[in-house]
Amino acid sequence: MKQRLQTRFLLAGGLLLVATTCSSLWSIWTFLQLHRTVDEAIRANQEIIDTCAELHSSLEREDDALLLFLSGDVTQARSNLIQERWRGDVSLNKLIRLISSGEEQAVVMELRQQIERYRAAGDLLQQHTGTPEGL
Secondary structure, three states, X not given: OHHHHHHHHHHHHHHHHHHHHHHHHHHHHHHHHHHHHHHHHHHXXXXXXXXXXXXXXXXXXXXXXXXXXXXXXXXXXXXXXXXXXXHHHHXXXXXXXXXXXXXXXXXXXXXXXXXXXXXXXXXXXXXXXXXXHHO
């Protein structure tokens, strides 16, 4: 009788050990899948954030180039403006490629229109450089 009881305890302990091992392995696999999914989402969003920062920086530098027009350094201003507009276009096109949802695409298209309006105003400023109308 004592041996039957020991056998039952050993079987119950073995079953408990197998169940614990299986659930631990399942948890590890699930957490690895979750980690991979979250990591991909963060990487995708980080690339969008970095691209937006690049676009912001290029627009700031474009603004600086327009201020150079007002100060009279036309040659340097024109060079900087061309470079920053190219950099901004690259960033904007990259952002368009990265965006997947319809709402975000609409926002980026609105941003593109606003940038075009800003650049049109900058072109008008260039035409009036050195005149009172420029200010």
